Amino acid sequence: MKSNITKTLLGGFAGTLMMTLMMQFAAPMMIGQPMDIAAMLGKMMGNNYAIGMAVHIMLGVLVLPLIYALLVYRFLPGTPLIKGLTWGLILWLIAETMVMPMAGAGFFMSEIGGLKAMMAALMGHLVYGGLLGVIAGREHSCCDTHPSLA
Numbered sequence: 001m002k003s004n005i006t007k008t009l010l011g012g013f014a015g016t017l018m019m020t021l022m023m024q025f026a027a028p029m030m031i032g033q034p035m036d037i038a039a040m041l042g043k044m045m046g047n048n049y050a051i052g053m054a055v056h057i058m059l060g061v062l063v064l065p066l067i068y069a070l071l072v073y074r075f076l077p078g079t080p081l082i083k084g085l086t087w088g089l090i091l092w093l094i095a096e097t098m099v100m101p102m103a104g105a106g107f108f109m110s111e112i113g114g115l116k117a118m119m120a121a122l123m124g125h126l127v128y129g130g131l132l133g134v135i136a137g138r139e140h141s142c143c144d145t146h147p148s149l150a
Contacts, residue, residue, distance in 0.1 A: 004137065008069040009061060011084075011135030015128035016060030022127060027120040031113040035120060040103040064091065065132055073136075084133015085126055092125035 023035040042052025068087050076083040096108045096118060109117040 005066075005069070008065045008132075008136040011132040012061040012065030014135055015065075015131040016057060018131060019060070019124040019128040020056070022124045023120070026123075027117075030120045031116040033113075035112075035117065035124075040100075040105065044103050060128065065136065068132060069136055080133045080137055081130055082133070084129040084131070084136070086129070087132065088125040088127070088129020089122075091129065092122050095121065095125070 020037060023037055027033070027035040038053035038056045039049055040052070041055045042049040045051045045055070068084075072087060072090075073083060076086045078086070100109055101107050105112045105117075108114075109121065113120075
């Protein structure tokens with residue numbers, strides 16, 4: 001991917017914002033309580049909510065979009081949307097098998113709502129990845145930027 005860093009970071013911002021809003025407002029309809037990502041991360045870092053929020057934003061807006069654009073994009077199949085959804089699925093699997101157990105939520109969120117919480121998190125990660133993929137865009141060939149070469 002000839003990355004457009006601005007579009008990639010914008011995609012990360014939009015995805016992070018939507019995922020955060022979903023976990024605060026849509027998750028309670030599914031599991032009866034909000035899923036506060038910053039609080040979970042903050043708990044892992046000495047019960048500091050501000051640090052948890054900073055880590056959540058830094059990962060979602062900066063680190064994960066750059067990993068996607070610079071390292072992962074070229075290996076994923078499909079359109080930008082499919083690539084983004086696949087990235088969201090990969091991130092969800094990492095969260096469910098490594099991050100959530102470290103945060104005290106259990107393997108696949110078994111300690112904080114089980115299947116319903118796991119599905120809410122999956123939806124959030126798919127929205128994140130989908131927005132990142134669509135906003136960051138597609139791979140550009142020489143012919144896209146120079147129509148006379150087509």
